Amino acid sequence: MNRRFLLTRRPHGTPVPEDFSLVEQPIPAVPAGGLVVRNHYCSLDPAQRGWMDDVPSYMPPIALGDPVRASTVGVVHASDNPQFQPGDWVMGLNGIEDYSACHPGAFTMKLDITQVPSPSLFLSAMGAVGLTGYFGLLDVAKPQPGEVLLVSGAAGAVGSAVGQIGKIVGCRTIGIAGGPEKCRRLIEDYGYDVAIDYKGKSVRELSAEIRRAAPGGVNIVFENVGGTVMDAEMLNLAKYARIVLCGLISEYNLTEKYGVRNLWPILTQQATLYGYLVLDYAPRFAEAGAVMAQWMAEGRLRIDEDIQEGLENAYAAFMRLFTGANTGKLVLKIA
Amino acid sequence: MNRRFLLTRRPHGTPVPEDFSLVEQPIPAVPAGGLVVRNHYCSLDPAQRGWMDDVPSYMPPIALGDPVRASTVGVVHASDNPQFQPGDWVMGLNGIEDYSACHPGAFTMKLDITQVPSPSLFLSAMGAVGLTGYFGLLDVAKPQPGEVLLVSGAAGAVGSAVGQIGKIVGCRTIGIAGGPEKCRRLIEDYGYDVAIDYKGKSVRELSAEIRRAAPGGVNIVFENVGGTVMDAEMLNLAKYARIVLCGLISEYNLTEKYGVRNLWPILTQQATLYGYLVLDYAPRFAEAGAVMAQWMAEGRLRIDEDIQEGLENAYAAFMRLFTGANTGKLVLKIA
Incomplete structure (x- = not known):
C-alpha cells in the first residue's frame, strides 16, 4: 500500500493537523514512459507553506486531495523508461508519500549516491x-x-x-x-x-x-x-x-x-x-552540486541535517520550520 | 537685501509655517573663486522634505538656520571666477533666497537659455x-x-x-x-x-x-x-x-x-x-537634456509647470506637493 500525506483543507494562518489527512491507497501504476519511485527522504521547506495557499505563484497551488508537494530522494520501484532501472537512486519533485508516479523531466534526475555520505544530502547541499x-x-x-x-x-x-x-x-x-x-x-x-x-x-x-x-x-x-x-x-x-x-x-x-x-x-x-x-538555475545544479560536494569533502562546508522519521509524523516535522525548533536542513525519512 | 526662507525647526510630520522663517540679511560677499547668483526660480520638490529631517541620507540634512536647499536658476550678480560673468544664466544647488553665494562645481553650471522657451525649464525638462x-x-x-x-x-x-x-x-x-x-x-x-x-x-x-x-x-x-x-x-x-x-x-x-x-x-x-x-547621472545631464529639448521641440514631450510667485509664499507653494494641488513641475518664481 501507499501511505500519502494529503492536503485536504487550505490552512488559514498556521497549519493545523486537520488541514491534512494520512491515507492508504494502492501503489500507483507505472505511467507510460515514466516511473514509480519508492521515496526514502522528503524535503520539508518553508516554500511548501506557500504552495498550500490558493494564490497564483511561480508554481500552481497544491490541489486539495493531492499529497503535499515535496522534493524527494528515493529508489526506482518500477519503470517504463529505459533510462531508469529499478534500484536506481533518483530525486524529483514528488509528494510526501511512500510511492510517487512521475515522468522524467526538469526535476527528475538520477543520482550518483557515491558522491556524498548520505543520499539525503541531495535535498540539501546537492539539491x-x-x-x-x-x-x-x-x-x-x-x-x-x-x-x-x-x-x-x-x-x-x-x-x-x-x-x-x-x-x-x-x-x-x-x-x-x-x-x-x-x-x-x-x-x-x-x-x-x-x-x-x-x-x-x-x-x-x-x-x-x-x-x-x-x-x-x-x-x-x-x-x-x-x-x-x-x-x-x-x-x-x-x-x-x-x-x-x-x-x-x-x-x-x-x-x-x-x-x-x-x-x-x-x-x-x-x-x-x-x-x-x-x-532558473536548475540547468546548473550538477555543476554547482559538484562544487558543494568538493567543499564538504575539504571540510570547508558543513551541512547539518535535521532528520525526522516516519510519514505519520509529517505534520509535526513540518511545523518545526515555524516554531524555531529546526536547525539545518529539515528532512522527513520515510524508508 | 537678501530675503531668505530658513528652516528654523525640524518638521514633525507635516511641515507647519512655524518650522520656517523669512528673514532679510545682507547680500552675501563674493567668495574667493566663486560667485553670487540672483535666483529667479527655485525648484520645489518632494526630496526637500527628506532633507529637512535629521536623518543620515545621500545628502546632509539642511542645517537649522540655513535656507531650505533648492535647485535654482538665476543670473550671476557678481563673480570672482573668470568662467562666470555678471549676467550669465546659471543653475545650481542653492537655497530658497534672493541671492546665493556658491562655488562652481558638480551642481553649478552655465545655461544656454536660448535652448528653451523659459529658463525655468532647466528645473524640469532640462534639469x-x-x-x-x-x-x-x-x-x-x-x-x-x-x-x-x-x-x-x-x-x-x-x-x-x-x-x-x-x-x-x-x-x-x-x-x-x-x-x-x-x-x-x-x-x-x-x-x-x-x-x-x-x-x-x-x-x-x-x-x-x-x-x-x-x-x-x-x-x-x-x-x-x-x-x-x-x-x-x-x-x-x-x-x-x-x-x-x-x-x-x-x-x-x-x-x-x-x-x-x-x-x-x-x-x-x-x-x-x-x-x-x-x-550618479549628473555627468550625462547635458546629453540627456538636449534629447528632452529635442522631444519638446518636436511636440512629443509636454512639460507642464506649476509656477507659484513670491518668496513670501514659499511655504504655501511647497505644501502644494503634499495636498494634491500640484500638477506638473512646481517652481517658485522669485524674480
Whole structure:
C-alpha cells in the first residue's frame, strides 16, 4: 500500500493537523514512459507553506486531495523508461508519500549516491536548498572580498550554507538567528564572524546591534525572514547594497501580513533588491552540486541535517520550520 | 537685501509655517573663486522634505538656520571666477533666497537659455527632475517596446515625463493619480493609455483595477508614491518585472511610516527593485537634456509647470506637493 500525506483543507494562518489527512491507497501504476519511485527522504521547506495557499505563484497551488508537494530522494520501484532501472537512486519533485508516479523531466534526475555520505544530502547541499544559497549569493549578490554579508535565518538550511559560502569567498559574515543556542552554532559550526539574536528585540534595538557589528553598513543582505528583522536590516544598508530576497518565513503563517516600513533606505542608498528563486538555475545544479560536494569533502562546508522519521509524523516535522525548533536542513525519512 | 526662507525647526510630520522663517540679511560677499547668483526660480520638490529631517541620507540634512536647499536658476550678480560673468544664466544647488553665494562645481553650471522657451525649464525638462524620469526609465528599467509601464504619481513632474518617454519608446502606459481632473490630464495631456484614480480605493480595489488594465501583469513599475498604491502595484507584477523606486511621497509627512505588505510577489515573480537617485547621472545631464529639448521641440514631450510667485509664499507653494494641488513641475518664481 501507499501511505500519502494529503492536503485536504487550505490552512488559514498556521497549519493545523486537520488541514491534512494520512491515507492508504494502492501503489500507483507505472505511467507510460515514466516511473514509480519508492521515496526514502522528503524535503520539508518553508516554500511548501506557500504552495498550500490558493494564490497564483511561480508554481500552481497544491490541489486539495493531492499529497503535499515535496522534493524527494528515493529508489526506482518500477519503470517504463529505459533510462531508469529499478534500484536506481533518483530525486524529483514528488509528494510526501511512500510511492510517487512521475515522468522524467526538469526535476527528475538520477543520482550518483557515491558522491556524498548520505543520499539525503541531495535535498540539501546537492539539491535545491543548498544551491539556493550558492546561486543566490554568488550569482545574484556577486560578493566581493571584504564585503559585509548579513544573513537572516542564518542557522537554517539556506542561511547556514550562505554564511559559509560567504566566508569561502572572503566576506565578513553576520548572522541573525533566534536564541542563544542557534547563535552559538552560527559562530562555532558555521563560522560566522558575528551572531545576533533577534529574539525579544525591537526594530530599533536590532538595528543598533547590526550597526555595532557593521558600522560602515552592510553590502549584502541575504533575506530569509522578513518582518521586523528585515526592517532592522534596511536601516543598515551600505551604498549600492544588494538585497537577495529569498524568503519571508516570518510571514508565511500570518493572515495579516507584516508591513515593511523601512523601504526608504533602499532608495537613498541606491540599493537593489532582487526577488530570487533558484528554479532558473536548475540547468546548473550538477555543476554547482559538484562544487558543494568538493567543499564538504575539504571540510570547508558543513551541512547539518535535521532528520525526522516516519510519514505519520509529517505534520509535526513540518511545523518545526515555524516554531524555531529546526536547525539545518529539515528532512522527513520515510524508508 | 537678501530675503531668505530658513528652516528654523525640524518638521514633525507635516511641515507647519512655524518650522520656517523669512528673514532679510545682507547680500552675501563674493567668495574667493566663486560667485553670487540672483535666483529667479527655485525648484520645489518632494526630496526637500527628506532633507529637512535629521536623518543620515545621500545628502546632509539642511542645517537649522540655513535656507531650505533648492535647485535654482538665476543670473550671476557678481563673480570672482573668470568662467562666470555678471549676467550669465546659471543653475545650481542653492537655497530658497534672493541671492546665493556658491562655488562652481558638480551642481553649478552655465545655461544656454536660448535652448528653451523659459529658463525655468532647466528645473524640469532640462534639469534633475525631468532627467530623473529619463534615466530612471531608460537606464534603470530598460524598457522594451510593447512592455507595460505603470507609473504612480503619474501627473507629477517626474511621472508625467516618465509616461511620455515610455510612449516614445513603445510602452503601453498606465498612470495612477488622484482625482478625475488629474486622470483627465493623464490621458489628454500626457498620452497615457489608461488612467487610474487611486482615491477612495482599498488595496484590493486598486489592485483589481490595475489587473483589468494589465491582465498579463506589469513589466515596469515607476514608483513615486509608496503606501497603499505600492501595495496594489506589487500584486500585479509580471515575471521579471523591474520596479524603479524613485520616491515615496505618500510617506514623507508620516511620523509612523506605512508598511508595505506585498513584498512576496517580488520574490515569486523574480522581480528586481532598484533604489534610484539621479545624482550618479549628473555627468550625462547635458546629453540627456538636449534629447528632452529635442522631444519638446518636436511636440512629443509636454512639460507642464506649476509656477507659484513670491518668496513670501514659499511655504504655501511647497505644501502644494503634499495636498494634491500640484500638477506638473512646481517652481517658485522669485524674480
